[in-house]
Amino acid sequence: MKTIFFLKKKYEIKSYKCDYLSLHIKSSMKYLLLFFLITDCLLPITSNAQSHKQKLIDSLQAILQTSSPDTLHVSVLNELAWIYRNNDYDKSYNYGMKAKELAIKINDDNGLATAYNRIGLILKNRGKYTEALASYNKALAIEKKQGYRYGISRAKNQIGGIYILTKRYELAIPFFKESIRILNAIGQEPKTAIKKFNLAICYNNIGDLKKANQYYLEALRVYEKAKRKNKMAKCYLGLGSLHQRANNFNKAHEYLLKAKTIFESNGNKKSLIKVYSDLGLLYFKIKEYKTSIHFYKKSLHLKKTLGTTKDIQATYNNLGLVMLSNFQEDSAKVYFDYSLQISEKVQDVNTQSLVYNNLGLLHYKAKDYRKALEFFQKSLSFPEHLIGKYNQRNALENISFAYAKLGNYEKAFQHYQQYNKAKDALESSFREAMEIKDKYEAEKKKRALAEKDTEIQKGKVVRQKLFNYILGVGLLLSLMVVFAVVRTYQDRRKVQKKQQKIDDLLREQEFLALSKMLEGQEQERNRIAQDLHDRLGGKLSLIKIKFEALNQSEILPKMEEITQYQDAMKLLDETVDNVREISHNISSRSLEKFGLIAALEDLQSQIQDIGIIQLTLNVHGFDGQRLPVTQEVQVYQVLQELINNTLKHAEASELTIQLYWRDDHIHLNVEDNGNGFDLDDATKKGGIGLRGVKFRIINNLSGKIEIDAAEGQGTSVMIDIPLINRRLKGESQ
Numbered sequence: 113m114k115t116i117f118f119l120k121k122k123y124e125i126k127s128y129k130c131d132y133l134s135l136h137i138k139s140s141m142k143y144l145l146l147f148f149l150i151t152d153c154l155l156p157i158t159s160n161a162q163s164h165k166q167k168l169i170d171s172l173q174a175i176l177q178t179s180s181p182d183t184l185h186v187s188v189l190n191e192l193a194w195i196y197r198n199n200d201y202d203k204s205y206n207y208g209m210k211a212k213e214l215a216i217k218i219n220d221d222n223g224l225a226t227a228y229n230r231i232g233l234i235l236k237n238r239g240k241y242t243e244a245l246a247s248y249n250k251a252l253a254i255e256k257k258q259g260y261r262y263g264i265s266r267a268k269n270q271i272g273g274i275y276i277l278t279k280r281y282e283l284a285i286p287f288f289k290e291s292i293r294i295l296n297a298i299g300q301e302p303k304t305a306i307k308k309f310n311l312a313i314c315y316n317n318i319g320d321l322k323k324a325n326q327y328y329l330e331a332l333r334v335y336e337k338a339k340r341k342n343k344m345a346k347c348y349l350g351l352g353s354l355h356q357r358a359n360n361f362n363k364a365h366e367y368l369l370k371a372k373t374i375f376e377s378n379g380n381k382k383s384l385i386k387v388y389s390d391l392g393l394l395y396f397k398i399k400e401y402k403t404s405i406h407f408y409k410k411s412l413h414l415k416k417t418l419g420t421t422k423d424i425q426a427t428y429n430n431l432g433l434v435m436l437s438n439f440q441e442d443s444a445k446v447y448f449d450y451s452l453q454i455s456e457k458v459q460d461v462n463t464q465s466l467v468y469n470n471l472g473l474l475h476y477k478a479k480d481y482r483k484a485l486e487f488f489q490k491s492l493s494f495p496e497h498l499i500g501k502y503n504q505r506n507a508l509e510n511i512s513f514a515y516a517k518l519g520n521y522e523k524a525f526q527h528y529q530q531y532n533k534a535k536d537a538l539e540s541s542f543r544e545a546m547e548i549k550d551k552y553e554a555e556k557k558k559r560a561l562a563e564k565d566t567e568i569q570k571g572k573v574v575r576q577k578l579f580n581y582i583l584g585v586g587l588l589l590s591l592m593v594v595f596a597v598v599r600t601y602q603d604r605r606k607v608q609k610k611q612q613k614i615d616d617l618l619r620e621q622e623f624l625a626l627s628k629m630l631e632g633q634e635q636e637r638n639r640i641a642q643d644l645h646d647r648l649g650g651k652l653s654l655i656k657i658k659f660e661a662l663n664q665s666e667i668l669p670k671m672e673e674i675t676q677y678q679d680a681m682k683l684l685d686e687t688v689d690n691v692r693e694i695s696h697n698i699s700s701r702s703l704e705k706f707g708l709i710a711a712l713e714d715l716q717s718q719i720q721d722i723g724i725i726q727l728t729l730n731v732h733g734f735d736g737q738r739l740p741v742t743q744e745v746q747v748y749q750v751l752q753e754l755i756n757n758t759l760k761h762a763e764a765s766e767l768t769i770q771l772y773w774r775d776d777h778i779h780l781n782v783e784d785n786g787n788g789f790d791l792d793d794a795t796k797k798g799g800i801g802l803r804g805v806k807f808r809i810i811n812n813l814s815g816k817i818e819i820d821a822a823e824g825q826g827t828s829v830m831i832d833i834p835l836i837n838r839r840l841k842g843e844s845q
Contacts, residue, residue: 130156169195186215188221193230197237213520225254225263232270232657245274259621265294269307279462281314290313305334305343316357324354342383345374349387356394383412387571389427396430403552408434425454425463433470436477465491465503472510476517485514505531533629708744709734712751713770725759726766733773739835746812747780747833753805754782754829762827777815780831788821809833 141405172195173186187210196204210231215224232247248270255263268291275284288307295304332347352367364543375383383404408431415424432447448467455463472487492507508531515524709731719727739747751769758767764786772779802819806825809815815833 116485120484166313167194174448181214182218183220183223186211186218186220186227189214190223190226190230192233193227197230197234197771201234201238205231208234221258225251225258225260228797229267229270236274241274241278245271248274261294261298262300264292265298267301269310272307272310276310276313279317281317285311285314302338305331305338308334308341309347309350312354316350316354321354321358322830325351328354341374342378342380347382348374348385349390352394353390356390356397359397361394361398364390368394381414381418381503381512382420385411385418385420385423388414389423389430392434393430396434396437399437401434403419405431421454423460425451425458425460426466428454429463429467429470432467433473436470436474441474441477444528446471448474457740461494462503465494465507469503469507472514476510476514481514485511487519488514605742707738708748709771711744711748712771715752715755719755725764727755728766729766730768730770734769734771737773738776742812743836744835746779746808750805750808751780751782757802758782758784758786761789764826774835778836780829780833782829782831783826785826788823788825788827790823791819791821794821805829 115666167193172192176185189207193204193207193211196207208227211223212227212231214220215227228247228251230243232251235241235244235247248267252264252267252271255267260301266288272291274285275281275287288311292304292311293309295301295307303539310332312324312331315321315324315327328347328350332344332351336348337341348367348371352364352371355361355364355367366388372384372387372391374380388407388411392404392411395401395404395407408427411427415427427446429451432444432451435441435447436444448471449489451463452467452471455462468487469491472484472491473483474484475487476484477613488511491682492504492511508527512524512528512531515521515527531573534794591759712729716727716729719725734811738744753770755767758764762784764784767784768782770779770781770783772781806817809817809831813833814836815831816832820830821827
């Protein structure tokens, strides 16, 4: 036997097995050539679909130009018909017709059956169902003649699909069942799923909920086994609609949400239209009208996005029903009219029946019972197989109510009996469907447990052998890891404690060193000034006195008349004055020469160089103005004491000093971000530094001081000093 490959549909290769003796060598080479040509064009198709599709079309058309009219020619024409089926109906149909005519001419039954299938598909997509059905029947006849069972199954499924589209569900059922039987016989069970799904649709529409549920679950089982998420979602959608019709809202909601999750994840907008519509109906039934309208409008939005009007009449009808239930009669009438107009145009009898029933409800609500009865009867006027038992039941109930309102109780009772009969049949069917569902769920769980038990048994021996080894190694590794972690943690803690201790000592030493340095500098200046004043100044004064005494003695009565003597006395006087001036300048640092601001900037520079604390100095309004030197010295000493306190006690990283020159006073603000202190406690203890600062401000400078401090929140000292006597920069005291 030899296997010949043909392209059945996009990316799917169909194989035929033939006897060597019955297969012409020339024909074999042509089919193989076609296969390799198509394969070469399709392999890289994921990178650039359009360009490779065009490449394939060009290659196929080149074959048509070069090959003689034979079976290869027919196969190429059929393939071109398939390629153009979705985006160019005319080209697709023309290629299909050419393939049919050539196949008849050269007696190519295989090519002819494929051509009829192609033509049927194109006609179906155009909505020409009668012509499509005729084409599929011709394909079926050829497949039967050849005894090709898979082809027979395929043709029967296609015919069943046409009957679904024309709502002749009873006629579709035997075709799907026969297709399933053939596929099972030839070992093609995975391909039965779509046929079972179609059977579920048929039974659902004729009101046999038991069988509808059965086939939905059977299709779902096949798709779950194959892990085909999109197909599983379609089964969930069907089951959701089924449970909704039986008013089993919780289960319906569960299935519809499963379908919604899968379709949204893979971007299947076409299927989401139906999911949103069914969710809209579900929320309508549980009287959540706002949510119902939300989902119906989402469904309409998707239809507009995709440019499709398929079943839009049903959505308009459902929106109208929600509006009617929400007391928006005018809006409801508009939507009903839209729906009726479209459904009459497309000959959608089922939706027409629903709209008439809803228009009857509209007039019934307005107490126009005769008009309501007229619409209810119109709803029931269509054949039962076209409107379904569910719609029939609702119409019967509404007719009964209308007759009762009109006082015709005999007919009201008669129609109510018919309603009860239809209702009982549907409820019985649903109970049977639930039994099948429960049985399916139980079987599914049992099968899952059995599969799990088998896997457990297979792995039990291996696990037993590895268990002791893994346990021992695991315990050893665990102990080693625990020991290493504990040891590392302990060592790290020791290092951290030592480092913290070193850091604390260094910080303490740095603060002490800075404080001592500042204190030492001030003490040294005072000592030098005192020495100059007391020792050198005193000695110079004594020398001057002795010179004066010598001048008064009789030994040198004429001494003061000598020029050198006079110059020496003058120089001595200047030296005494200079020593006093140097002493005064050293004692007040650079204040007299450069002023308070320059002295503070010098202090800031010294502290910044050490790098322990960030000192910020902000000066406002001092341009060209200075305090008297005595006041500047007092202010400087106050600020120096506050800085020393911060360095010693606050453990701060930032210190800010702000000076403001006002019209009648100067304002000082000293802030740090240190640990602060309890002001009441510090006042009671009476610290020397704080007491000295207050004394200088209040007694020496006649100023005011306010301290704002709290533990953990830093310290702020605000000082106001009145301007008693000011001078401009460069003026004498």
